[in-house]
Amino acid sequence: MYPDIQPYETSTLKVSDIHTLYYEISGNKDGTPVIFVHGGPGGGCDEKDRSFFNPNKYKIILLDQRGAGRSTPSACLEENTTWDLVKDLEKLREALKIEKWHIFGGSWGSTLSLAYAQSHPDRVKSLVLRGIFILRKSELKFFYQEGASHLFPEAWDEYLEPIPEAERHDMILAYHAQLNSVDEGTKIRAAKAWSKWEMTTSKLYVDPSYVKRAESDDFANAFARIENHYFVNDGFMRDGQLLEKQEIDKIRHIPCIVVQGRYDVVCPATTAYALKKVWPELELHIVPDAGHSSREIGIAKLLVEATDKFANK
Ligand SMILES: CNCC(=O)c1nnc(C(C)(C)C)o1
Numbered sequence: 452m453y454p455d456i457q458p459y460e461t462s463t464l465k466v467s468d469i470h471t472l473y474y475e476i477s478g479n480k481d482g483t484p485v486i487f488v489h490g491g492p493g494g495g496c497d498e499k500d501r502s503f504f505n506p507n508k509y510k511i512i513l514l515d516q517r518g519a520g521r522s523t524p525s526a527c528l529e530e531n532t533t534w535d536l537v538k539d540l541e542k543l544r545e546a547l548k549i550e551k552w553h554i555f556g557g558s559w560g561s562t563l564s565l566a567y568a569q570s571h572p573d574r575v576k577s578l579v580l581r582g583i584f585i586l587r588k589s590e591l592k593f594f595y596q597e598g599a600s601h602l603f604p605e606a607w608d609e610y611l612e613p614i615p616e617a618e619r620h621d622m623i624l625a626y627h628a629q630l631n632s633v634d635e636g637t638k639i640r641a642a643k644a645w646s647k648w649e650m651t652t653s654k655l656y657v658d659p660s661y662v663k664r665a666e667s668d669d670f671a672n673a674f675a676r677i678e679n680h681y682f683v684n685d686g687f688m689r690d691g692q693l694l695e696k697q698e699i700d701k702i703r704h705i706p707c708i709v710v711q712g713r714y715d716v717v718c719p720a721t722t723a724y725a726l727k728k729v730w731p732e733l734e735l736h737i738v739p740d741a742g743h744s745s746r747e748i749g750i751a752k753l754l755v756e757a758t759d760k761f762a763n764k
Contacts, residue, residue: 452499452502452503452751452755453501453502453503453504453505453506453755454502455498455499455501455502456477456478456501456502456506457477458475458476458477458501458513459476459477459480460475460476461473461474461475461476462474462475463522464539464542464543464546466517466535466538466539466542467530467535469524469527469529469530470517470518470522470523470524470527470530470531470535470539471522471523472514472515472516472517472522472539472543473514473515473520473521473522473523474512474513474514474515474543475496475512475513476510476511476512476513476547477501477506477511477513478501478504478505478506478507478508478509478510478511479506479507479508479509479510480510481510482506482507482508482509482510482511483508483509483510483552483553483576483762483763483764484509484510484512484547484549484551484552484553485504485509485510485511485512485552485553485554485555485758486512486514486540486543486544486552486553486554486555487500487501487503487511487512487513487514487555487556487560488514488516488540488554488555488556488560488561488563488564488567489513489514489515489516489519489520489556489559489560490556490557490558490559490560490582491516491519491558491559491673491674491677491678492516492519492536492559492563492677492678492681493516493518493519493526493673493674493675493676493677493678494519494520494558494559494674495515495516495519495520495521495522495670495673495674496513496514496515496520499746500513501513503555503745503751503754503755503758504555504758504762505758505759505762508759508762508763509553509758509762512543512547512552514539514540514543516536516539516563517530517531517535517536517539517677518531518673518676518677519673519674519677520673525669525672525673526672526673526676526677528676528677528680531677531680532681532684532687533562533563533566533681533686533687533688534566534687536563536566537563537566537567537570537571540563540567540571541571541574544574550574551573551574551575551576552574552575552576553575553576553577553578553579553758553761553764554567554568554575554576554577554578554579555578555579555580555754555758556578556579556580556581557580557581557582557745558581558582558584558717558718558743559584559586559678559681560580560581561580561581561582561583561584561709561718562584562585562586562686562693564578564580565578565580565585565693565702566688566693568701568702568705569693569698569699569701569702572701572702572704572705575702575705576705576706576761576764577705577706577707577708577761577764578702578705578706578707578708579707579708579710579754579757579758579761580707580708580709580710581709581710581711581745581750581754582710582711582712582715582717582718582723582743582745583709583711583718583722583723583726584717584718584722585691585693585694585722585725585726586681586682586685586686586688586693587690587691587722588685588690590718590719590722591623591682593719594652594716594717594718595622595623595682596621596622596623598716598719599652599716599717602652602716603651603652603716606647606648606651606652607648609644609647609648610622610644610645610647610648612644613626613629613637613640613641613644614626614629623679623682623683624683626641626645626675626679627679627680627683629641630642630645630675630676630679631676638672638676639668639671639672641675642668642671642672642674642675642676643665643666643668643671643675645671645674645675645678645679646664646665646670646671646674646675647662647665647666649665649674649678649717650662650664650665651665652716652717652742652743653717653742653743653744654742654743654744654746654747655712655714655740655741655742655747658744661744661746694725694726694729696729699729699730702730703730703732706761706764707730707732707733707734708733708734708736708753708757708760708761709723709726709727709733709734709735709736710736710738710750710753710754710757711723711735711736711737711738712737712738712741712742712743712744712747712749712750713737713738713739713740713741714740714741714742715741715742715743716742716743717742717743718743720737723735723737734757736753738750738753
């Protein structure tokens with residue numbers, strides 16, 4: 452990855468009566484613009500996210516989506532849907548006077564990047580996507596109800612712990628009740644257990660420093676509440692909508708590189724493969740020794756190679 456850099460501009464954008472978004476710009480003021488679309492939803496941007504891009508070539512824009520990171524109000528679920536976030540990307544693009552931009556997103560970031568590109572194909576120069584997540588019911592079932600649980604049984608026990616036995620047949624719904632509890636203790640305990648499950652399973656080798664992020668009240672609250680809110684609402688989309696032929700046909704002309712970890716248990720490779728089957732023009736790289744995280748060496752290397760390839764487009 453490229454060396455750490457600092458933004459030359461940080462600002463906020465009011466996008467509704469409720470939501471104000473944090474964004475920052477780094478790299479080359481006159482470079483080709485790229486928007487970094489973070490995961491979760493609710494995960495927020497990290498300063499390391501700037502390092503996927505050559506700072507001499509790119510105008511690097513990082514945006515914290517509604518309720519995430521430094522955007523306010525934190526963890527707010529009102530007026531927070533996939534289509535609100537798509538509109539926010541357009542509001543930011545217009546505010547920054549950008550005609551077209553590269554889109555870079557992993558996990559939920561790949562979901563939102565696809566939803567944005569299918570809504571505004573004429574505004575997209577290229578797509579670099581990682582750990583494809585379409586938010587189908589089958590994907591949610593695998594990670595939050597039964598599937599990944601067979602590979603990480605110890606962490607699964609901790610994820611189960613806050614939920615009474617009688618409610619464990621629908622874990623997303625059971626967590627929804629606790630993540631929206633009036634009791635602050637119940638809410639934060641559930642948020643940390645939900646977040647720890649994801650941070651523990653995100654890398655091929657469990658990374659204790661990565662898992663530690665789940666111990667932050669602010670991060671866990673926003674990440675868990677917003678993710679769960681989107682999942683109980685099926686992402687505010689039809690099941691598999693982003694894979695539908697009429698949706699894919701809108702973007703097949705856009706250059707797209709997908710990087711997918713073979714052992715990604717959060718967003719398994721089956722979804723990246725399903726995207727490749729309906730969009731054969733895209734370039735799919737499956738990394739043989741990686742899981743879900745963009746920080747895994749094999750994934751990070753291919754992501755940087757992809758952004759270098761698109762830098763002159
Ligand atoms: C199902 N959500 C996976 C996702 O979007 C995601 N996984 N990790 C992240 C962060 C890196 C933002 C914590 O996001």
